[in-house]
Amino acid sequence: MVELFIFFEQIYRILFLLIPVLVSVAMIVWLDRRVWAFVQKRRGPNVVGPFGLFQTLADALKYIFKEIIIPASSNKVIFILAPIVTMTLALIAWAVIPFSETFVLADINVGILYLFAVSSLGVYGIIMGGWASNSKYPFLGAIRSAAQMVSYEVSIGVIIINVLLCVGSLNLSDIVLAQKDLWFVIPLFPMFIIFFISALAETNRPPFDLPEAEAELVAGYQTEYSGMMYAMFWLGEYANILLMCAMGSILFLGGWLSPIDLFPFNVIPAPIWLILKILFLFILFALIKAIVPRYRYDQLMKLGWKIFLPFSLIYVVLTASFLMYFDLLPGN
Amino acid sequence: MIAHAIVFYIFSLIAIVSAIMVTVSKNTVNSVFFLILDFISISCLFIMIGAEFLGMIMLIVYVGAVAVLFLFVVMMLNVAQQKNEWFNSSGRSSHIPVGLLVSIIIFFELIIVIGGWKYKPDLLDSIAIEINTDLTNTQSLGSVIYTDYIHLFQLSGMVLLVAMIGAIVLTFRQRSGVKRQSYFKQISRDRKDGIELVDVENNKGVKIDV
Numbered sequence: 001m002v003e004l005f006i007f008f009e010q011i012y013r014i015l016f017l018l019i020p021v022l023v024s025v026a027m028i029v030w031l032d033r034r035v036w037a038f039v040q041k042r043r044g045p046n047v048v049g050p051f052g053l054f055q056t057l058a059d060a061l062k063y064i065f066k067e068i069i070i071p072a073s074s075n076k077v078i079f080i081l082a083p084i085v086t087m088t089l090a091l092i093a094w095a096v097i098p099f100s101e102t103f104v105l106a107d108i109n110v111g112i113l114y115l116f117a118v119s120s121l122g123v124y125g126i127i128m129g130g131w132a133s134n135s136k137y138p139f140l141g142a143i144r145s146a147a148q149m150v151s152y153e154v155s156i157g158v159i160i161i162n163v164l165l166c167v168g169s170l171n172l173s174d175i176v177l178a179q180k181d182l183w184f185v186i187p188l189f190p191m192f193i194i195f196f197i198s199a200l201a202e203t204n205r206p207p208f209d210l211p212e213a214e215a216e217l218v219a220g221y222q223t224e225y226s227g228m229m230y231a232m233f234w235l236g237e238y239a240n241i242l243l244m245c246a247m248g249s250i251l252f253l254g255g256w257l258s259p260i261d262l263f264p265f266n267v268i269p270a271p272i273w274l275i276l277k278i279l280f281l282f283i284l285f286a287l288i289k290a291i292v293p294r295y296r297y298d299q300l301m302k303l304g305w306k307i308f309l310p311f312s313l314i315y316v317v318l319t320a321s322f323l324m325y326f327d328l329l330p331g332n
Numbered sequence: 333m334i335a336h337a338i339v340f341y342i343f344s345l346i347a348i349v350s351a352i353m354v355t356v357s358k359n360t361v362n363s364v365f366f367l368i369l370d371f372i373s374i375s376c377l378f379i380m381i382g383a384e385f386l387g388m389i390m391l392i393v394y395v396g397a398v399a400v401l402f403l404f405v406v407m408m409l410n411v412a413q414q415k416n417e418w419f420n421s422s423g424r425s426s427h428i429p430v431g432l433l434v435s436i437i438i439f440f441e442l443i444i445v446i447g448g449w450k451y452k453p454d455l456l457d458s459i460a461i462e463i464n465t466d467l468t469n470t471q472s473l474g475s476v477i478y479t480d481y482i483h484l485f486q487l488s489g490m491v492l493l494v495a496m497i498g499a500i501v502l503t504f505r506q507r508s509g510v511k512r513q514s515y516f517k518q519i520s521r522d523r524k525d526g527i528e529l530v531d532v533e534n535n536k537g538v539k540i541d542v
Contacts, residue, residue: 078365109468113388120396124368127400131361131407143407146400153396170385170470299513 014095017105021094025238026056031279032238032286039290063231071133071224078132083229086125086236093118093243098173100256100270111172112160115247116153119202122240123149126204126211129233130221141220144297145204145211151304152201158312159195162188163251165319168330176255178330183254191315192252194308196284199244201304203237205285207292208300241285242278249277340380347373360406364399371395385470 030045030053037044045055070076096111098104108114123146130142164170166187167178185192201208212220222233249255255277256270295303323329346369353366371394378387467475477485530538 075361108384110384110388110470113385113392117388117391117396120392123396123400127403127407128365131403139407143404146404150397150400157392 013105017094018091021091021239021242022235025235025242026060027053028242028282029056029059029234029238031282032289035283035286036290039287060231063228066227068227068229069224071135073134074224075132075134078128079224080229082125082129082132083225083232083236085128086122087232087239089118089122089125090236090239090243094239094246096172097243097246097250098176098255099274101173101177103271104173107171107173110170112164112170112175112251115172115243116157116160119156119240119243119247120149120153122202125233125236126221129225130211133221133224135224137217137219137223138221141211141213141217141223144217145221148204148208148210148300148304149202151301152198152308155194155304155308155312156198156202158309158316159191159198160251161316162191162312162319165316165323166330172250172255176250176257179254179257183252183257185252185254188252188315188319191312192248194312195248195252196281198304198308199248200285200288201300203241203244205241206289207295209294210297210300213294242282245278245281245285246274248281249274253277253281336380340377343373343376343380347377360409361403364403364406367402368395368399371399383469385468385473 033055034044034052045052048054048058070079093115095105096108096114098107098111126145126149127142130138130140130145133139163175163184166184167175169175169178200206204211210220211217212222217223222230225233256274258265258268258270258273350366350369350373354363354370357363357366371390375387375390375395378384378390532538
């Protein structure tokens with residue numbers, strides 16, 4: 001009986017996390033289009049609901065009622081599996097994100113490794129979709145995306161090592177608590193910039209949206225998808241973007257901590273701060289989408305392997321030497 | 333405890349079935365997907381015995397990087413597969429003896445290792461390092477690898493470096509006639525290099541040397 005109660009309590013907690021995430025994904029799509037429009041002096045979606053807030057819901061309804069077309073020559077199992085994999089991976093990563101000191105679904109020891117692992121699995125949805133479509137544009141998109149995501153993962157991994165050197169723990173709550181006095185964005189500012197750019201590449205956002213570059217590849221790996229399956233790719237992509245923003249704010253912007261521990265700031269509940277930081281990073285994502293032109297593929301690879309990787313490796317050495325010299329290494 | 337056992341058997345069943353499917357399935361891409369499933373269920377088993385660091389590293393390294401490259405190669409191969417005789421059923425049987433030899437050797441090696449562990453339980457005690465059970469296994473792995481076995485660790489790093497350089501040397505080819513972009517050249521170009529003002533006489537024209 002008690003086990004059953006615990007089971008249902010867990011289910012309730014998971015739903016309490018996932019439903020807000022899904023709703024905020026819908027809102028974030030609206031925000032993305034809105035910011036994009038304002039930069040270009042347009043209005044953006046402003047008709048459905050107040051300020052056009054329900055635009056994404058209307059779009060989702062439209063997708064649900066559209067027919068799902070499965071190409072005759074595709075590998076049907078993998079074709080159907082691909083959007084499910086994308087969506088699932090984008091959602092399961094939220095299990096370890098700490099919203100406050102107590103509000104976290106799974107406070108595991110290797111939280112940051114879990115996040116890193118799940119985000120590195122995200123490439124499978126894209127490869128599976130591109131390959132199973134059995135057509136040229138999706139295949140090219142999938143190959144591009146595989147190479148791109150694997151390359152940028154390497155530099156994200158090295159950046160995480162930088163942060164871990166300062167924390168001394170892989171637990172996400174410990175990472176946040178280690179920033180109580182000083183957010184890591186200040187001592188590790190170059191790493192924050194590189195993390196941000198790598199996150200853009202990891203989530204296939206402009207200026208690195210080469211897997212779906214519409215001028216060359218129609219829609220890349222999504223070309224053959226329609227209806228709800230396309231919408232799932234789309235939702236998964238935005239959930240991944242939110243996740244990367246959350247990761248950035250936990251690693252560098254102090255997670256749920258308030259910027260200053262003074263009266264008007266420290267009464268605001270902790271999750272609000274995390275959400276504000278995620279929103280801040282997301283608006284930067286949206287602005288960059290609007291103002292930066294797309295990279296060429298060889299430039300993208302060059303940036304990842306020849307600039308970001310050596311630079312972040314050198315920064316690891318610098319951070320380690322600094323901590324060693326001033327005897328600031330955690331755990332001593 | 334029963335739930336633990338059930339979950340263990342589910343994961344190991346998935347691992348074994350997918351390992352068999354890797355070798356059995358006709359489509360190479362499906363094989364790689366089964367390999368990925370195998371890796372994932374094995375990392376779940378690692379996590380179940382409390383080796384969460386190993387499980388996550390397994391996911392990151394094998395599933396996140398190695399299997400992606402596998403998939404990459406196999407997908408490219410698949411395109412050429414129809415034309416290539418090497419993959420046809422007549423040529424396939426000639427690979428069986430080599431595979432058999434390798435698998436027999438691996439089988440006996442496994443028997444030796446597992447047998448030694450099973451029939452000589454004090455083998456484990458011969459390990460000199462004391463393992464502190466209070467630390468998380470990330471910390472204890474770190475302290476063992478980076479202090480007690482640092483030289484071996486560095487040595488294996490060197491081996492990997494040599495392998496990496498070897499792979500680059502093997503696949504590197506210099507192509508002539510490729511125009512490369514140099515940012516410094518582009519940025520350091522100024523008006524003087526790019527533009528020349530010429531007074532053109534009427535009805536004479538200008539000779540441009542390129």
